[in-house]
Structure formats: C-alpha cells, structure tokens
Amino acid sequence: MTSTKTKKPPRYDRLFVILMPLLATLAALAVGAILLFLLGTNPLEAYSAMIQGAFGSKNALADTIVKAVPLLLVGVGICISFRGGVLNIGGEGQLIVGALSATYVGLAIPDASFGVLVPLALLAGFLGGAVWGGIPGVLKAYFNVNEILSTIMMNAIAVQGMNYLLRGPMIDPVQLEAASRIPQTARLSRLYDLPRLIPTRLHLGAAIAVVAAILVYIFLWRTTIGYRIRAVGLNAFAARYAGINVRHYMVLALLLSGAMAGLAGAVQVFGVHHRMFTDGSAMGFTGSAGFNGIVAALFGQLHPLGTIPASFFFGALIVGANAMQRAMQIPSALITTLNGLLVVFVVSSEFFRQRLEKKRLMEIEEIDEADKRMEAEVAA
Amino acid sequence: MITELLSINVVIGVLASGIRLATPYLYAGIGETFGQRSGVLNLGLEGQMLLGAYAAFYVVLTTGNLWFGLVAAIIAGAIMGLAMAFVSVTLKAEQGISGIGFYLFGLGMSDLLFQKTLGTVETVSGFKPVYIPFLSDLPFIGEVLFNQNLLVYGAYLLVPIAIFVLKRTTFGLNVRAVGENPEAADSLGVSVAKIRYTTVILGGVLSGIAGASLSIALLNVFQQNLTSGLGFIAVALVYFGGWRPFGVMIGALIFSGVIAFQLWLQVLGSPIPSDIAVMLPYILTILVLVIAGQRVRPPSALTKPFERGD
Numbered sequence: 206m207t208s209t210k211t212k213k214p215p216r217y218d219r220l221f222v223i224l225m226p227l228l229a230t231l232a233a234l235a236v237g238a239i240l241l242f243l244l245g246t247n248p249l250e251a252y253s254a255m256i257q258g259a260f261g262s263k264n265a266l267a268d269t270i271v272k273a274v275p276l277l278l279v280g281v282g283i284c285i286s287f288r289g290g291v292l293n294i295g296g297e298g299q300l301i302v303g304a305l306s307a308t309y310v311g312l313a314i315p316d317a318s319f320g321v322l323v324p325l326a327l328l329a330g331f332l333g334g335a336v337w338g339g340i341p342g343v344l345k346a347y348f349n350v351n352e353i354l355s356t357i358m359m360n361a362i363a364v365q366g367m368n369y370l371l372r373g374p375m376i377d378p379v380q381l382e383a384a385s386r387i388p389q390t391a392r393l394s395r396l397y398d399l400p401r402l403i404p405t406r407l408h409l410g411a412a413i414a415v416v417a418a419i420l421v422y423i424f425l426w427r428t429t430i431g432y433r434i435r436a437v438g439l440n441a442f443a444a445r446y447a448g449i450n451v452r453h454y455m456v457l458a459l460l461l462s463g464a465m466a467g468l469a470g471a472v473q474v475f476g477v478h479h480r481m482f483t484d485g486s487a488m489g490f491t492g493s494a495g496f497n498g499i500v501a502a503l504f505g506q507l508h509p510l511g512t513i514p515a516s517f518f519f520g521a522l523i524v525g526a527n528a529m530q531r532a533m534q535i536p537s538a539l540i541t542t543l544n545g546l547l548v549v550f551v552v553s554s555e556f557f558r559q560r561l562e563k564k565r566l567m568e569i570e571e572i573d574e575a576d577k578r579m580e581a582e583v584a585a
Numbered sequence: 586m587i588t589e590l591l592s593i594n595v596v597i598g599v600l601a602s603g604i605r606l607a608t609p610y611l612y613a614g615i616g617e618t619f620g621q622r623s624g625v626l627n628l629g630l631e632g633q634m635l636l637g638a639y640a641a642f643y644v645v646l647t648t649g650n651l652w653f654g655l656v657a658a659i660i661a662g663a664i665m666g667l668a669m670a671f672v673s674v675t676l677k678a679e680q681g682i683s684g685i686g687f688y689l690f691g692l693g694m695s696d697l698l699f700q701k702t703l704g705t706v707e708t709v710s711g712f713k714p715v716y717i718p719f720l721s722d723l724p725f726i727g728e729v730l731f732n733q734n735l736l737v738y739g740a741y742l743l744v745p746i747a748i749f750v751l752k753r754t755t756f757g758l759n760v761r762a763v764g765e766n767p768e769a770a771d772s773l774g775v776s777v778a779k780i781r782y783t784t785v786i787l788g789g790v791l792s793g794i795a796g797a798s799l800s801i802a803l804l805n806v807f808q809q810n811l812t813s814g815l816g817f818i819a820v821a822l823v824y825f826g827g828w829r830p831f832g833v834m835i836g837a838l839i840f841s842g843v844i845a846f847q848l849w850l851q852v853l854g855s856p857i858p859s860d861i862a863v864m865l866p867y868i869l870t871i872l873v874l875v876i877a878g879q880r881v882r883p884p885s886a887l888t889k890p891f892e893r894g895d
Contacts, residue, residue: 244701292681344871349878351824353628353681354870357817361867369860486810496689503682536700538809541693545632548686549668552678 225558226504226515229550237543244535251533258528259521265528267405271477273520275300275469275491277414279498280505280512281421282465286338287507288425289458290438295341295356296466296495297487298363299334303467304474304490305367306333308481309375311393311474319396326397327413327471334467335460337363342459346452352459360495364487371483389482399476410476415513417465422509434458466495493541497523500544503551593725595853599845600729604737605803606841607834609634609795609812611740613819614826614833615747616791619784622751622828624764624886625673627785628684630792631816632691633665637793638800639695642807643702645709651801658797659790665691666789670782677890688816696809703807711805712736736794736802743791747830760784764884767891777891792816818870825873827881836873843869 238248259269279296286293293299307330314322341359344350371388380387399409425431436444437454445451473494474481483489501519505511526540613630620627637658645654669687672678712734720731751757762770763780771777795816800807822840826832847862855862 240697244697294685344875344878348875350871350874351821351878353685354817354821354824354874357814358821358867358870361814362864365860365864365867369858372860373858496685499682499685536697538693538696538700541689542697543693545686545688545690545693548689549672549678549683552683552686553672553676555678556676 225554226506226551229547229554230504230518232550233543233546236546237539240539240542241535246533246535251529251535254532255522255525255529257525258532259525263403264405265524267403267407269517269520269524270411271406271408271520272492272523273516274410274414274476275473275494276498276501276519277418277512277516278469278472279466279494280502280516281418281509282334282338282462282469283499283502284505284507284509284512285421285425285434285465286458286462287502288438289434289454289462290441291342291345291455291459291462292353293338293341293356293459293462294353294496294499295338295359295463296469296498297491297493298356298360298495299337299463299466300470300473300491300495301363301367301487302337302470303330303334303464304470304481305370305375306330306467307471307474308390308393311397312375312390315394316396323397323399323475326475327468330471330474331464331468334470335464337467338463339456339460342456342463345459346455360487364483367481367483367490368485371481375481377480387482388485390480392480393475395479397475398479399472406477408476410472413472414469414516417468418509418513421465425509430454430457466498469494469498492523493544497544500548500551503548595849597725597728599842599849601732602848603838603842603845604729605733606844607837608737608740608798608803609815610819610822610837610840611743611834612791612795612798613816614822614837615743615830616788616795617820617823618747618826618828618830618833619751619760620781620788621823621887622764622884623760623781623784624767624884624889624891625670625781625785626680626684626820626888627666627669627673627687627788628681628817628820629665629669629687629691630684630788630820631812631814632688632694633662633669633789633792634796634799634812634816635691635695635810636661636665637796638811639698639796639807640793641797642709642800643698645711645801646703646707651712654801655794655797658793660793662789662791662793662796663786664789665792666786667782669789670785673785673890674778674781677892680888692810695811699807699809706806706808708805709801711800712802734802736798739794740798741834744830744834751830756780756783761884763891764886767886767889771891771893781891795819814867818866821870821874821877824881824883825877827877828884840866840869840873 241248241251258265260266279300283293283296307326310326310329311322337359341352341355344355345352368388371390375390377389377391379391380389401408402411425435433444433449434454434457436447436449437451441451481490497519501515502512504518505515523540526537529535530537613634617627617630640661641654641658644657645651665687672683673680714732714734715738717731721727723731751760759770759775759780762775763777767777796812799811818840822833822836825836844866847865850857851859851862
C-alpha cells in the first residue's frame with residue numbers, strides 16, 4: 206500500500222539555516238551603522254577600516270585567528286552545555302580559573318621540558334575550568350539552583366579570586382620590589398611558549414582549538430555519553446523515562462563546558478600572554494571571550510564544527526573593531542553593544558526559522574493527504 | 586576592634602546604609618517579580634539598569650533637574666522593556682539567552698554613551714535625605730529609617746503597592762493566571778501577550794528607576810559598568826523571595842545589610858583582604874539560591890513562550 210509519491214520526511218532547508226545568522230549579522234551591522242552615524246562617524250569608512258584591520262594583511266589575518274582561538278574553545282564548550290539543556294554563562298570565570306591553574310603549574314615547575322609541562326599545564330587549565338563549571342552543575346542538578354544565575358555569580362567570584370591571587374600570593378617577585386606593584390605573575394619560562402606556526406603571532410593554540418572542536422563533535426554525535434547529553438537537553442522527561450540519569454548528565458554537560466573554557470584560559474596564557482595579569486575586571490584578561498564564545502556558538506547553530514567559522518568571524522569582528530577604534534576614535538564598547546544585538550537577533554531569528562519549518566510541514570502534510578486520497582480513489 | 590564594631594554609631598551607620606543600599610534591589614527585584622509571575626524571565630535587567638542610570642545621570646548633569654532625570658530613566662527602561670517583550674513574547678525567543686543579549690547591549694551602549702558624552706567620571710548632586718518632622722528626630726530609629734532620600738522611601742512604598750496589585754486587583758490575578766496556566770487564562774479571554782507586555786515593560790521602568798537610584802541618589806556618579814552585577818543579584822533575590830514582593834524585600838535587606846557590614850569592616854581595617862571580602866555578596870547569592878531552590882516552586886509557565894493551540 207505504499208505510494209510511490211510519498212515524500213521523504215521533511216528536512217528544513219539547510220541553506221536557510223546558514224543564511225539566518227548572516228541575516229541577523231546584517232541586521233546588527235545595520236543598527237551599528239546607525240549608531241556610528243549618530244556618533245558622528247561615517248559608517249562606511251568605519252566598516253572599511255574594520256575589514257582592513259581584520260583581513261588586510263598577513264599579520265591582521267593571523268591576529269584574527271589568534272582572537273578566534275579562545276572563542277572557539279569556549280564556544281565548543283557552550284555547544285556541550287546548551288545541547289545538554291543547561292545554559293552556561295560562566296565562561297569568563299571558567300576561563301580565568303583555567304588560566305590561573307595553568308599558570309600555577311607553569312610557575313611551580315620552571316625547568317621541565319616543553320613536552321612534559323605544557324600538556325600538564327593545559328590539563329590543569331582543563332581541570333580548573335571543569336571544577337568551576339562543575340559546581341554550578343551540581344547546584345543545578347541536586348539543589349535546583351538556576352545555572353544562569355549561579356554561573357554569573359561564579360564569574361564574579363573568579364574575578365575577585367584572581368585579583369586576590371595576583372596582588373598577593375602569585376604576584377611577580379619583581380613587582381613586589383617595585384613601587385608600582387602591577388598585579389601580574391612572573392613571565393613563564395620561554396621554553397613553554399606555544400610555538401608560532403608562521404612568522405606572525407599565530408600559535409599552536411589554533412590547531413589545538415580546531416582539533417578540540419572536531420573531538421567535541423565526535424563526542425556529542427558519535428558516542429553514547431554525548432548522545433545522552435543531547436537526549437537530556439532535548440527532553441529531560443523522555444530521557445529519564447529511557448533510563449538516563451538526568452542529573453548526572455546535567456552535571457557532566459556543565460563540567461565539560463567549563464573544562465573547555467578552562468582550556469581556553471590555559472591556551473591564552475601559554476600561547477599569547479605567557480603570564481597571568483589583571484586590570485581588576487574580568488575583561489582585562491579574558492577580553493570577554495567567555496561571553497563572546499556564547500555568541501560564536503549560537504552563531505554556529507550550537508554545532509562544534511559550525512562554531513569554527515563562527516569563531517573566525519567573531520575574531521575578525523574583534524580585531525577589526527580594535528582597528529576601527531584606532532583609526533576613527535570609536536570606543537570599543539560599540540562591539541559589546543553589537544554583540545548584544547547579535548545575540549538578540551540570532552535568538553529571535555529562530556522564530557522565523559520555526560515558522561518557515563511549520564509552513565513546510567503543513568504543505569507536506571497536504572501533499573500526503575492528497576496522496577492518500579488518490580490512493581483511496583485508485584483502490585476504489 | 587570589637588568595641589569599635591559594637592559602638593552605637595557603627596550600628597546606626599550599618600543599619601542606615603543597609604536600608605539605603607537595598608533600594609536598587611527593591612525596584613529591580615519587584616519589577617522582575619511581575620515579569621516572572623507572568624512567565625517571563627528577564628535577564629536583561631542589568632542592561633536596563635545601566636541605561637536607566639546613564640539616562641538619569643546625563644539628564645541631571647545637563648539640566649540640573651532631578652525629576653527630569655528620573656523621567657529619562659523611566660523612558661530608557663520602558664524602551665528596553667518593550668524590546669525585551671517583543672523578543673520574548675512576540676518572537677518567542679529563548680528568554681535566558683536573549684536576556685544576556687540585552688544585558689550586553691545595555692552594558693556596551695551605556696559605556697559608549699558615557700565615553701562619547703561624558704568621557705570622565707563626574708558627580709551630580711542627587712536626591713537629598715528628606716527630613717520628616719518628628720520621625721526624623723527620633724533617636725536611633727530616626728537616624729536609621731527616616732533620614733533617607735525620596736527614592737529610598739519610594740522603594741519601600743513599592744512593596745505594599747506591589748503586594749496589593751498582585752493579590753487584590755484583576756490585573757494581578759491575570760498576571761498570576763498567565764504565569765501559572767496561560768492556556769486557561771487564554772480560554773477565559775485574558776490576552777496572555779498583553780499581560781506579559783505590560784509586566785515586562787513595567788519591569789523595564791522599575792529597572793530604569795533602580796539604575797537612577799544608583800546614579801542620582803545613592804552614588805551620584807556614572808561610570809562604565811556602574812551596576813557590576815547588581816541586576817543579576819536582583820534576579821536571584823526574586824527566586825529567594827519566592828516570587829513574592831515581601832520575600833524580595835527581606836532578601837534585599839539581608840543582602841544589603843551584609844554589604845553594608847562588609848564596607849564598614851573595610852573602613853575599620855579588617856584583616857580580610859578586600860578582594861576576598863568583595864566576594865561575599867556573590868557567595869551569599871549562591872547560598873540564597875540554594876535555600877530558595879529547596880523551598881519554593883517557580884511560576885509554572887516561567888520561560889515558556891505561549892503558543893495558542895489549534
């Protein structure tokens with residue numbers, strides 16, 4: 206009784222899915238243009254300075270990739286947690302704790318070989334972030350604490366902890382002598398610097414981040430644990446019915462998400478700064494990568510592989526904005542503003558996607574019904 | 586040290602500033618209570634506060650009129666609330682994330698405006714303590730309770746008003762119905778969208794006032810990220826308060842009391858490093874959330890966009 210005309214189950218248009226965030230970007234950039242205009246700047250000049258700054262030379266391109274690295278690592282972590290149905294807003298804090306842990310290991314063992322110490326330090330960063338993500342995970346799963354709020358609080362606690370450590374116990378001994386007492390650690394041994402890939406600022410961390418994204422993709426879509434994390438995120442009740450320990454996987458999703466942000470912090474220390482420092486706020490060290498990683502992940506449709514080009518795009522946005530700021534004297538706060546708009550637009554665009562999908566579904570149902578009528582007529 | 590801590594002046598100082606510092610939490614928290622009772626989690630509170638604080642400060646700095654400043658904050662908050670309502674109610678976007686988007690927008694935008702129009706940290710002369718005949722003269726109580734500015738009194742006045750509106754008016758009943766069972770409310774002819782728009786815009790207005798209470802009444806300055814997490818703490822206090830205005834007030838008082846005490850410890854030169862002491866409110870917030878998580882159940886439809894069935 207199968208009709209030859211039966212359509213395959215509806216799959217929404219992939220092109221549209223990819224187009225949606227781009228449209229959201231265009232909308233955000235358009236609002237940005239209006240803001241620039243109101244600030245008394247020519248938007249076209251500003252945006253061309255931005256593109257020039259992000260892609261204009263080999264060094265610019267390398268800087269863009271360097272900026273994309275922490276976004277990608279945080280972003281793939283965000284993919285894990287959001288897919289698991291827990292909203293990790295604590296990337297900033299997790300990144301800081303990861304960076305502190307990795308720096309501590311690097312300073313504590315000053316004369317090991319690169320091959321021994323750097324993996325160890327990256328692992329320390331991974332674990333530090335895991336702890337900082339795991340705590341809100343446990344609070345969510347076992348104490349019914351809203352994870353958005355707890356991760357935001359954990360961010361603030363991490364910042365204060367960092368300020369305390371860098372002004373006191375972990376401060377560079379040279380700074381202790383100096384009157385200025387800049388809150389930063391000593392520089393890590395040059396032996397531990399992540400190697401440069403080409404003669405620019407581009408470092409090994411870029412490769413680490415891409416490999417991490419691929420591994421997270423395999424983890425989420427090709428392993429049982431990853432499947433269960435996603436099952437809990439899709440429908441916690443159904444997952445529980447299927448015998449999945451929902452609490453367990455909630456904690457795991459937040460913990461792994463934090464671990465990736467922690468790794469991002471460690472990579473920033475060993476690849477870019479070679480020490481830990483603070484300006485008193487989170488942003489000073491993180492450059493808001495913990496927040497921007499969320500934007501990148503959303504932009505990549507919460508898919509680890511989609512997050513790779515999305516991070517590159519946001520890396521370009523940040524480097525370009527810095528160039529724009531230098532060229533046109535526009536406060537870099539504009540980028541925070543645009544990022545906020547982007548998040549709002551990307552999340553809102555979901556509405557149009559779903560509506561389109563629904564419309565398609567209904568059309569296909571109509572076709573199916575027509576098919577059935579035809580069959581009935583033929584049978585009669 | 587101990588005797589200094591217990592001296593009567595210190596006690597008065599801590600209590601009075603505790604009561605004063607609860608002001609922004611009260612405005613923002615009660616606004617958020619209305620939104621959440623109707624089913625909308627607005628995490629953009631912090632951004633609304635920042636824009637409200639900036640608008641109030643800028644207008645007061647340029648016009649010298651405190652009331653114009655307050656109106657500016659209300660308008661800024663209302664616009665942000667309207668935008669949040671459109672995104673979360675009409676477009677049915679994920680509320681947690683879009684709220685973070687509005688937070689980033691407010692954070693960036695207020696900073697941008699600050700740098701473009703002010704550049705440096707300036708001060709204004711904000712709302713002054715209001716002398717109330719007889720009450721302000723009372724020993725101890727007068728100094729603690731009745732030596733505050735108008736926005737502080739307004740915040741405490743808001744608590745009974747909010748309780749009354751939520752419990753005793755048709756509007757309040759509709760808000761609760763829409764937050765608990767939107768389908769039922771809808772079938773009885775209550776417009777879910779209209780109620781949610783109203784509460785979210787009201788939340789924006791109150792957040793704007795909360796921001797103004799910082800920039801033109803308590804601190805009388807504006808700078809980048811003036812609120813530094815205060816809005817998020819206010820959201821946490823809504824959970825702690827069990828989605829009731831009175832509970833929010835108790836939470837706000839405990840919270841600001843701890844902050845006031847911690848500030849006094851700093852002034853008196855405590856052995857605790859200041860960076861560690863500043864952590865205290867955030868750790869307290871998490872504890873508060875743990876306690877709240879065991880006690881009360883959020884409104885059933887919280888964070889769930891309403892989809893009318895066919």
